[in-house]
C-alpha cells in the first residue's frame with residue numbers, strides 16, 4: 552500500500568481543534584448591512600498607543616530590510632524595566648508563539664503538560680501538539696484551583712500553564728496562593744505564567760511575578776503588547792525566563808519572528824504611560840459599568856480582573872450570542888472553550904458597552920415575549 556502525505560500526519564495532530572477567532576467586524580457588517588461593535592476578542596477599544604503608531608510609521612520606509620533578528624533594543628529596554636538581564640528576555644510573535652515554543656522545547660511523548668479546565672485553549676493545543684499527554688485539573692468557582700493542580704503533578708509533569716488573570720473567566724489568583732503553589736512544584740517542572748491581562752488587574756502589584764521568578768527560576772512569565780498597549784494586529788509579546796530555556800526556544804523560532812514595525816511600535820508603546828494609564832482607568836470604569844448593567848438585567852457576571860466579562864447565561868448561550876449578532880453586537884459564546892452555557896463580553900468604549908447593554912435588554916424582552924427566557 553502506498554503512503555499518502557496525510558498518512559504522515561501524526562494521530563495526536565489529527566484530533567486537535569482549530570483555534571476559533573472572534574467573528575471579524577467587517578464580515579458581520581457586510582453580511583447584515585449594519586454598523587457592528589466587536590466585543591469578542593478582548594482587544595483594546597481605545598486603539599493602539601499613539602506613540603507606537605508614530606514609531607511604526609517612521610520605520611515603514613525601512614521595510615526593504617530584515618528586522619533586527621535579535622530584537623536588541625526592545626530586550627534591553629524590557630530588561631531594564633523588569634530588573635533582569637537581556638538574555639532573560641525573549642521576544643515572540645505575540646505571546647501565542649511563546650506558549651507554543653515552551654511546549655515544543657520541553658514536552659514530548661511520555662511526558663505530561665498540565666493546565667486547568669476552563670482556561671485559554673491554546674495551552675491544551677500546545678501540549679497536545681508536542682505529543683505529550685494533556686492533563687487538566689478542574690476549576691473552582693471559575694478560577695484556577697492551584698491546590699487541585701498541585702495534587703495532579705506527577706514525575707512525568709514537565710510544563711504547567713497558568714493564565715493570571717484567566718481567559719475566559721476573568722478571575723485571578725493572588726501572590727500568596729501562587730507562592731504556595733510554586734513551593735509544591737518540583738524544580739524540574741516549568742511553570743508558564745501567562746500574564747496577558749495583568750495590567751487590568753488593578754489590585755495586583757505588577758512586579759510580583761518577576762520577584763517570584765528571581766527566587767525560583769523554573770518560571771516563564773509571558774506578557775503581550777496585544778492588550779493594554781493596543782498592538783494586537785502587530786503580533787508581538789515577550790517572555791522572561793532562564794537564559795538556557797530561552798536559548799533553546801531561540802533555536803526553534805523562525806529567524807525573523809517579529810517585524811521591525813512591531814518592534815519599533817512596542818518600544819515606543821512601552822513609554823506611552825499616558826495611553827497605558829488611560830486604558831487601564833477606562834477599562835476599570837467601563838468594566839464596572841458593564842458588569843453592573845448586566846447584573847441589572849438579571850445576569851451574574853463573574854467578578855473580572857481583565858478587560859472582559861464572563862457569565863453563565865444558560866443552555867441557549869449560542870442562540871443569545873446569535874441574537875446579539877443580529878443587532879450588531881459581536882460577543883463570544885464559549886462552547887469551544889468548554890463552557891456550553893456561558894458567554895464572554897469584552898469591555899468596549901462607553902458607547903460600545905451602551906449598545907451591548909441596550910441590545911441585551913432587547914434580546915431579553917424579545918425572548919420573554921416568546922417564552923424562551925432561560926433560567927439565570
Ligand SMILES: Cc1ncc(COP(=O)(O)O)c(C=O)c1O
Pocket residue numbers: 592593644645646647648671714717718745747774775776777783786787788
Ligand atoms: C491568556 C491569553 N494569552 C495569550 C493570548 C494571545 O496573545 P497574543 O496576541 O500576544 O498572541 C491571549 C489572547 O487573547 C490570551 O487571552
